[in-house]
Amino acid sequence: MRRAYLTLVGLMACHDKTPEPPPPPPPPQDGVVLIQPGVPPLQPLRYQLTRGAAVNSRLVYDVDVNSSELRAPMPSQVLDLETVVEDVLASGDARLRITVVDAGIRDRPGAASTDIVRAQTAALRGVVITETLAPDGKISDARVEAGATPDKLHGELDGLLQNLARVATRLPAEPVGIGATWRERRTLPEGGIRAVSEITYTLTSRTGTTIAFTTAAQASGAPQTVEQDGEKVEVTDTHGHAEASGSLDLARYALELTARSAFATTMAMAASDAGPGAERSTIEITIAIRMTSAQGAHSAP
Numbered sequence: 001m002r003r004a005y006l007t008l009v010g011l012m013a014c015h016d017k018t019p020e021p022p023p024p025p026p027p028p029q030d031g032v033v034l035i036q037p038g039v040p041p042l043q044p045l046r047y048q049l050t051r052g053a054a055v056n057s058r059l060v061y062d063v064d065v066n067s068s069e070l071r072a073p074m075p076s077q078v079l080d081l082e083t084v085v086e087d088v089l090a091s092g093d094a095r096l097r098i099t100v101v102d103a104g105i106r107d108r109p110g111a112a113s114t115d116i117v118r119a120q121t122a123a124l125r126g127v128v129i130t131e132t133l134a135p136d137g138k139i140s141d142a143r144v145e146a147g148a149t150p151d152k153l154h155g156e157l158d159g160l161l162q163n164l165a166r167v168a169t170r171l172p173a174e175p176v177g178i179g180a181t182w183r184e185r186r187t188l189p190e191g192g193i194r195a196v197s198e199i200t201y202t203l204t205s206r207t208g209t210t211i212a213f214t215t216a217a218q219a220s221g222a223p224q225t226v227e228q229d230g231e232k233v234e235v236t237d238t239h240g241h242a243e244a245s246g247s248l249d250l251a252r253y254a255l256e257l258t259a260r261s262a263f264a265t266t267m268a269m270a271a272s273d274a275g276p277g278a279e280r281s282t283i284e285i286t287i288a289i290r291m292t293s294a295q296g297a298h299s300a301p
Contacts, residue, residue: 093133130142212247220239
């Protein structure tokens with residue numbers, strides 16, 4: 001009887017033991033997730049580029065800055081680009097060579113055009129950027145190969161690389177039809193304010209190798225400290241949104257795009273003795289991008 005009693009107590013103790021809490025979910029990763037496959041027929045979306053193919057395009061970039069210290073639009077930056085497919089690997093990855101054939105600025109109402117801005121933009125002429133485009137649209141290994149000296153045009157080159165990444169269109173792994181939606185999670189490049197953007201794509205039409213789409217995006221960033229011109233700056237309330245529509249020829253990497261985004265953040269000097277200029281300042285940046293491609297593909301010389 002005593003043995004049975006001890007056995008019963010042991011079983012009750014095991015039964016009443018608090019279960020271990022489940023492990024925390026893994027942190028979210030950058031990439032693409034399909035939300036809705038759309039209506040049949042479902043077909044895969046993949047870039048299928050040909051070695052030696054080239055396309056000419058024009059990128060027009062407008063920026064408006066609004067803060068306590070500055071409230072003015074910037075002149076439009078106009079870049080003429082030539083994109084050449086240097087090689088296509090067995091994996092389908094394409095090595096692209098993007099040359100800034102011409103670069104200049106265009107006056108906008110209320111924008112202050114200075115000789116310095118003109119000279120910095122003109123210095124982008126002849127810049128060559130190489131990058132690898134995966135069949136699903138992921139860009140990697142983007143770098144400046146020739147042209148302007150990076151230390152003299154650091155901001156302009158960073159802006160160009162970010163603009164080229166901004167217009168890149170990611171594709172889902174699964175076959176999709178008209179009306180399909182998928183979401184891309186993208187971490188903004190290092191070196192500036194750290195934030196995460198989630199872009200939702202909607203496939204509106206498909207004709208041959210050309211697709212049409214719309215996008216809507218939201219961005220946010222946690223409180224952080226960044227270094228700017230040797231000073232530490234506290235950054236809070238980072239958020240933004242964007243909308244775009246366009247079409248893309250998957251066989252030519254020819255893109256027609258109209259996009260608009262707004263990004264805001266609050267900054268304050270981190271040093272305790274920063275002085276009266278250290279009060280918090282909210283900065284809002286609005287960006288409009290227009291990308292057009294020349295009709296008809298051609299072969300590179």
